[in-house]
Amino acid sequence: MIANTLPKSLQDNPRLDQWLAFRPGGAVHLKVGKIEIGQGIATALAQIAADELDISLSRLALTAGDTDAAPDEGMTTGSMSVEMSGGSLRIVCAEVRALMLAEAATRLGRPAAGLAVEDGAITENGAPTGLDYWSLAVPLDRAITGAAPLKPRAAHRLIGTDVKRLDLPAKLNGAGFLHDMVLPGMVHGRVLHPPLIGARLIGVDEAAIARAGASFLRRGDFAAVLAPNEAAARAAHAAARPEWQGGRPVTHDMGEAAHLVGQPAIHARFREAPRAEGERVSATFSRPYISHGTLGPSVAIAQYDGAHLTIWSHTQGVYLLRRHLAALIGLPETAISVRHAQGSGCYGHNGADDAAAEAALLATLRPGPPIRVMWGRADEFTHEPAGTAMSVTIEATLGADGLPADWVTTIWSAPHVARSHLACMLAAQSLPDPRPDPEHHDPHPDGGGGASRNAIPLYDIPNLTLDVHIVQRPPIRTSALRGLGALPNIFAIESFLDDLAARAGIDPLDYRLRLLSDPRARDVLITAAAMANWSGRWRGGEGRGLGLGLGRYKNRSAYAAVVVEVEVDTEVRLRRIWCAADGGLVINPDGARNQLEGGIIQAASMTLKEAVRLGPDGISSRSWADYPILRFSEIPEITTTLLDPGDVPPLGMGECTMGPTAAAIGNAVAHALGTRIRDMPLTRERIAAAL
């Protein structure tokens, strides 16, 4: 038997008609599992399909993320959408085009080789044949073979061009989000969230809820108000004054990554090598808990008619959410439909799925009307799963040449990936008989890793050892935040390398190049350094500094090198940022640049400002005033360059700049101050302490 070499998305969804349908009136309906989260995927996929099918973009309609109408491609995460969905769609569209041409050749009695497609019409030597995709109507309920050749790069018309985002016009016209959806008879729910994990509800002001025009629903410790409109739900939620008892204790100090070190954990040794002999150096780096900080709160609508449950959600994975809801509510999966609608940018596992579960539970407790749940800002800060704090210690033995002869990394982290565990859903923790805590293991770095993501340096470093400890019961819920461990790990590696370069008295750029044989990594590094005029300026000092950072996301996706120029007095001011990236075949260069810039700014914000604060009542950062992020006045000029490595496959670019940006800021600040800050964020207090 020949092994099936089709991409996983196609193996899981093996028929052409699961991906594509021709509709009357000359339209083409694409169905994909990867959803738009502001990264421009809908536009990129349309470009790919239009090119392989030889049709214009305007013919395309897209359904993304629908358990009734679109394929299961798992989660939209990890910058995998263009690689996975795009690759699969290309194969499907090429195959459909080839089938249509073969059928046309049969009907015309001509060789298929002489036929071509122009905007869906079959032509011969440029002349119409009277046939088109719609009149040919070749049945698509057949298995995908992957046998049709894909177009070579030279034949692309739309791939590689700056097609404008298809979803932006609606969003600039006051529409486009799930938040805007209104269903007839819709009522509004707000759930009372326990401040601490596992806290039990012992009292609530039901009279005040009634006065606010809302009703009160409860099952176990899952309690909610239900009101005829959003404003009344908000008022009733504020009036409810729930009293809670018990729960996993939290203190202020638990917000520090150092608190994780030594807690009960599951340990994995992902790499092991003998130690070298010689001088040893070590340092510990850290990042605190980080909020996704989604600008628009999590929202969901659910409706249960007594037999079927329908949910509208901005989840990153409709099928996984359906699986969880089926188990949570006790309905078969076939009785549940989950439809994706767009939300505010999520940057990982935020409150989207939790809001969906809350709406679904309320709908089954109160069958009939559509029930909308929208979180408040404080819910968003205090009850979404945060990106975990992480402590990274690196120890190396230096050879006579000043280069590392071995490298030992030890990581302490809470879980980076909790989405697959139903027990980790907020609502599941409040229902009667909550499920036991699952065991959290770190995903293996060879598959992308979690805490271990990018923990293995991109450099030619011998004798690596990598130990990862995943703390099982952290003070707060944690799950996937854009890039998982990549940001803290690249921050640690690149900071450590800079310090080694300083010990050896070598330009940090030269030091890296001595350790770097990957030609694509060298290219982005050299390019970014040249953009910043690195050679003459890197030494810095007197409050000014230049720093660089390099990474290849997941050690197998896009490459990025970032140079940052800072000014530091009592705090850090970003002056300029340069970035060179290599994402292989780029479907939409302007879209890719938008993603690079976005990643740079978000990483800069995390590096300079962000930390979720904890206290006895759980998370004490409750508003933007408590959790500042980078503002317009703090954003420097940013210049990006996309390298063209030739005809190589696309690599997701959404997350590749984050680690290198954090590292470059850390290094620039170290050059400006003459001393290094190893704990993020690099705040005024930390600068004062360092000086």
Add this chain to the structure above:
Amino acid sequence: MAVAFTLNGAAITVPAEPGDLLIDTLRTGCGLTGTRYGCGEEQCGACLVLIDGAPAHACGRETATLEGRAVTTAEAIPAAIRDAFLAEQAGQCGYCLSGMLVAATALLARNPSPDRAAIVEALDGNLCRCGSHPRIIAAILRAGRAA
């Protein structure tokens, strides 16, 4: 109680009890979803509208105070400004953009060709989590050049 004001150029009268917020009147009462709920605490700018030409947070403004005023929402900002945002592809998820458009409209009305510093100052209260800031600045510079 009823309040009469001008909404996007048209006279309207809406019911308004004390405590009713403009954001709810617009989104729920009038179906104008361009005014976005971000924080409800006057801290993010997603809900910005113009009241008599000046930017104001609809999440912090009682509808009852609007008698005789002129309210302009994101739906009614000049097409040239929206076009400049599209031309620069200024946005990622797009959730912040209504507020950005409104803030830009107010700025351009008093300073038709703002420089970068003026734009940064005028938009500093508007948060964007996606990091679309450079493109939003470019879009307003473009709209200013076109003016």
